[in-house]
Amino acid sequence: MNPTPKLLGALAVAGFLGAALPANAHHAFSAEFDAEKPIELKGQVTKLELVNPHSWLYLDVKQPDGSVANWGFEFGAPFSLKEKGITKASLPVGSEVSIQGFRAKNGKNFGYAVTTTLADGRSVKTGGAQDAPGAQAAAPQ
Template identity: 35%
Template sequence: MLRPLRSITLLLAALSMAYAGTGSAHHSTGMFDQAKTIKLVGTVKQFQWTNPHSWIQLDVTNEAGAKEEWSIEGNSPNQLIRLGWRPGTLKPGDNITLLVKPMRDGAKGGMFVEITLADGTVLKQYDR
């Protein structure tokens, strides 16, 4: 399969931002701590390109050296594709960095706001 050039991907992302949607609206975002953004570095276990939310299952090694799995949700495919995301943007084994609004209760979950792929490509969850 041909991989799009990174510059084209970025250009598409930039163009798409002009009309991207209004974000997670399937449910209240009250469970996420909007005042906090955490950075998660890990390996993709699974990418669910599904409605009403897409999900990134991320294996992260915590400070104690143990592996833990995070469930990070984001926008639906119709919104993400207009922001430059693709169903094949993430594959198991990809090393990525995520900026996440974490769950308030400390569970290993959250809502992604921005992703940096191994090649440096940055994709966002919102158009702002």
């Protein structure tokens, strides 16, 4: 069976359209986070976003001067977190958590969460990057 010119044209157009769609690039840990800057923070949950490819947890952290700063921490994928018992119910707004991880390279209030200790005392590996130094454990400086 010989393909017709219309079929070949349709396949070519489909190929071009598929190539033109934006790709969701996945970044390495080292692209955004600094392995030389481990952090450990405690704060109150303000928001949990269970989205692919990385979930995010936001918390209010009391600063040494008494002010409060909102921090965002990258977590692993929602499915991986769910397998570990992390859901919106386990991290409700207002609950206190402690996070060990690494600070963002840009110096802003963002980080990569390696281990999160929940209000009930459970410690959970919440990071998803395979190349993160905290695939072991982050030790604060």
